[in-house]
Amino acid sequence: MQLDIKSAHPFLLLNWYQHFHKTWDNYDAVLRANPFVAEALDEEVKRYREHVASEGAGRDIYLWALNQDELQYEGGVASDRGAIKKKFYKFLYGTALSNCLIRDPSQRRQQCPFTDLFDEHFPMLLRIIEWHKTRQFYSDDSPQMKRIRTKLRSENSYRTRKNKPKLKLSGKLYKQFSYANQCLEGEAMVRGVCHALARKDDFFFIPIHDAIICQPSKEKIVRNLMLEHWRRHVRHPSDETIGFAPVIVTTKL
Numbered sequence: 001m002q003l004d005i006k007s008a009h010p011f012l013l014l015n016w017y018q019h020f021h022k023t024w025d026n027y028d029a030v031l032r033a034n035p036f037v038a039e040a041l042d043e044e045v046k047r048y049r050e051h052v053a054s055e056g057a058g059r060d061i062y063l064w065a066l067n068q069d070e071l072q073y074e075g076g077v078a079s080d081r082g083a084i085k086k087k088f089y090k091f092l093y094g095t096a097l098s099n100c101l102i103r104d105p106s107q108r109r110q111q112c113p114f115t116d117l118f119d120e121h122f123p124m125l126l127r128i129i130e131w132h133k134t135r136q137f138y139s140d141d142s143p144q145m146k147r148i149r150t151k152l153r154s155e156n157s158y159r160t161r162k163n164k165p166k167l168k169l170s171g172k173l174y175k176q177f178s179y180a181n182q183c184l185e186g187e188a189m190v191r192g193v194c195h196a197l198a199r200k201d202d203f204f205f206i207p208i209h210d211a212i213i214c215q216p217s218k219e220k221i222v223r224n225l226m227l228e229h230w231r232r233h234v235r236h237p238s239d240e241t242i243g244f245a246p247v248i249v250t251t252k253l
Contacts, residue, residue: 001216005230006247008210009092010061011052012181014244016044016128018237023131044124053244062088070117086112090250093178095131095171133174144179148172148222166200184233185210197222213253223248 004012010077020041031037049087051061062084091114095163118126140146149169156166192206197214204215207220214222231243 001215001219002208002211002251002253003219003226004249005050005226006249007061007212008246009181010088010185011230011244011246012234013092013097013125013129014045014052015184016070016132017041017048018124018235018240019132020124020128023127038238041124043185043238044122048125049244053246055247059247065114065117068117068121070113070120071124087112090182091115091118092129093174095097095174096130129177132177132180134170136173136176138176138179144176147179148175172221188229191230193225194223196229197221198223215250219250223250 001221024030030207051059051064060081063086066084068082071087091112093110110210115126118129126139136145152167152169152172159166188214189207193212194205197203197205197212200221203218203219203221212226226248227245231245234244234246235244236244
């Protein structure tokens with residue numbers, strides 16, 4: 001029996017809403033000037049949650065995206081779910097391409113289809129994603145920044161030998177975002193679910209990223225642990241006592 005977190009990476013983005021205040025120099029001043037911002041944030045969280053954490057039949061953010069104007073006919077041919085998922089990963093973990101943080105119109109760039117989609121439907125979440133792709137939020141001595149700097153030095157060493165200009169650290173900061181989501185997934189699955197399962201007697205399981213393979217008789221135990229630990233790590237921005245529960249898909253092997 002295999003239990004998967006449905007649309008795990010889109011679901012993880014719910015946790016980032018709690019960082020919306022960081023994207024403003026003075027969020028308190030923003031709220032004083034426009035008190036409806038907090039309400040709009042809550043409304044967007046509810047709307048996004050319906051796409052990534054709803055048990056409703058047919059609720060699938062990739063299939064929903066496929067039918068939106070921004071992504072429906074990429075290259076003139078209707079895209080399938082797998083192709084849409086690849087585009088989402090490229091949008092989420094690639095370089096920052098949104099214009100949402102650029103004030104000078106002359107500096108604006110062409111956005112990717114998923115960026116356009118989020119700009120239209122989830123602009124606050126897009127702002128959070130782009131802000132974290134363009135700022136250093138890990139400390140210099142963190143494993144994440146050490147890895148980014150090591151890879152940058154290696155790449156620049158190669159470029160020097162080829163007489164090419166060196167790349168700047170600012171152009172690699174977007175990699176922090178993927179590391180952060182990997183850590184969040186690891187906290188829920190490895191330190192949470194797998195650690196709890198490993199302490200149980202007569203329990204065989206195999207972890208695969210955001211999925212667990214187990215005996216059919218253990219399905220309920222695994223499901224409950226997955227719900228518990230993912231809910232613990234994906235929190236509501238307005239109330240830290242509230243955790244979001246993912247949708248778990250079960251497949252018989």
